[in-house]
Amino acid sequence: MKKQPVLITDAARSQADQLRSREIRYVTMMMVRALCLILGGVLISLRVPLLPVWLVLCAAAMVFLPWAAVLIANDRPPKSKAERAADAAAREDVRRALIQQTVQPTSEPITIDSEVVTESKQQT
Template sequence: MKKHPERPVLITDAARSQDDQLRGRQVRYVTMMSVRALCLILGGILISARVPLLPVWLTLCALGMVLLPWMAVLIANDRPPKSKAERAADAAAREDVRRALTEPSPEPDYITIDSEVIDEARPRAD
């Protein structure tokens, strides 16, 4: 009997990659649009079957067909919410920028790096 390999352990606080996020949004979009198609098919079946409370069921199907594309696009274009660590890192970066812009810069110390030492005891060759 084969054992299924265990899922890898997450050892980083890094966010999901852009490809993983995109794939998840694509799956949600296709799922929601499939439900919309099912609402259309179900509406056609309900009309031909003449079920009780037909106006209620048709209204629900119509709402699904109208609202699901709008919600699917909103969800597909949205990124996952930031974690507390990401929000804290963003706030710290904004604070560093604000501090750098408001604090005066210290006067630089001018240091001579290259200088020539003249030995007065030696005669010059000029």
């Protein structure tokens, strides 16, 4: 049996690892949905007591599971405290830069003159 290496870093899981785990969760949920369909067919053929209740539960699972599976498959792992702190620091830097630009303009304002200068006025 192959042993997993010991994790000695705070680095996040690779994108490939994250994708693989999301794919496994998605396929598992879709398999449960398929089992609900098969179970509904078996329940109808066996004519079990409380059949409508069981069929409603199977149908609800078959409607809810695809929606939940897509949401879970498209979700990323939660950010760590360090990632959240780095994001907050970056937002603060951007905010300070924007405030500094609005307080101290970097160039002279442009003035547009509306007077039309003709050649005869230039010679006098």
